[in-house]
Amino acid sequence: xxxxxxxxxxxxxxxxxxxxxxxxxxxxxxxxxxxxxxxxxxxxxxxxxxxxxxxxxxxxxxxxxxxxxxxxxxxxxxxxxxxxxxxxxxxxxxxxxxxxxxxxxxxxxxxxx
Amino acid sequence: xxxxxxxxxxxxxxxxxxxxxxxxxxxxxxxxxxxxxxxxxxxxxxxxxxxxxxxxxxxxxxxxxxxxxxxxxxxxxxxxxxxxxxxxxxxxxxxxxxxxxxxxxxxxxx
Numbered sequence: 001x002x003x004x005x006x007x008x009x010x011x012x013x014x015x016x017x018x019x020x021x022x023x024x025x026x027x028x029x030x031x032x033x034x035x036x037x038x039x040x041x042x043x044x045x046x047x048x049x050x051x052x053x054x055x056x057x058x059x060x061x062x063x064x065x066x067x068x069x070x071x072x073x074x075x076x077x078x079x080x081x082x083x084x085x086x087x088x089x090x091x092x093x094x095x096x097x098x099x100x101x102x103x104x105x106x107x108x109x110x111x112x113x
Numbered sequence: 114x115x116x117x118x119x120x121x122x123x124x125x126x127x128x129x130x131x132x133x134x135x136x137x138x139x140x141x142x143x144x145x146x147x148x149x150x151x152x153x154x155x156x157x158x159x160x161x162x163x164x165x166x167x168x169x170x171x172x173x174x175x176x177x178x179x180x181x182x183x184x185x186x187x188x189x190x191x192x193x194x195x196x197x198x199x200x201x202x203x204x205x206x207x208x209x210x211x212x213x214x215x216x217x218x219x220x221x222x223x
Binding site for chain 1: 144145157212213
């Protein structure tokens with residue numbers, strides 16, 4: 001059963017600390033997406049990649065967020081420095097570009113105190 | 114501005130009581146409309162994709178329909194296990210960029 005995996009599942013950190021979230025997309029998928037979900041804003045697209053190349057990161061605060069795909073099996077989202085307003089659930093999703101369907105991971109719940 | 118609005122925000126049904134959820138959209142250049150189900154503490158689970166007005170898709174007790182301005186998710190004879198938040202999303206512009214609605218939280222009581 002192919003699934004998107006994310007680590008860690010929960011992260012509590014203090015303001016100012018660096019946070020790294022990792023995602024393993026479904027094998028064979030060539031698009032990867034990072035979303036943030038909050039009660040107020042719902043699901044928001046932060047960035048996405050196709051064939052490991054960043055296509056759109058307009059939803060991401062550039063001064064503190066960065067997203068990369070070191071290889072086809074790993075995507076990372078970093079926040080440095082973290083702030084309390086970054087507290088949210090961060091989802092990774094993957095898909096195959098020609099079907100447009102996206103399959104979501106279980107999420108990383110981030111709490112910044 | 115591209116926008117997706119779901120209604121109602123919350124819906125309570127008795128088991129077996131059929132109903133519909135609405136997703137209305139104002140976008141330029143719709144490429145596809147997607148329905149997802151999200152259970153508490155989990156990621157959204159893909160349900161359907163609709164591409165053109167008049168299209169319908171079914172899965173168990175769920176049927177999704179699409180017009181030029183909105184989509185409906187019909188739930189026939191729901192069961193308690195259908196309780197979840199249902200999210201609608203539209204794909205516009207760049208391939209893969211989804212804009213999500215705020216969701217409808219469905220509770221089905223036995």
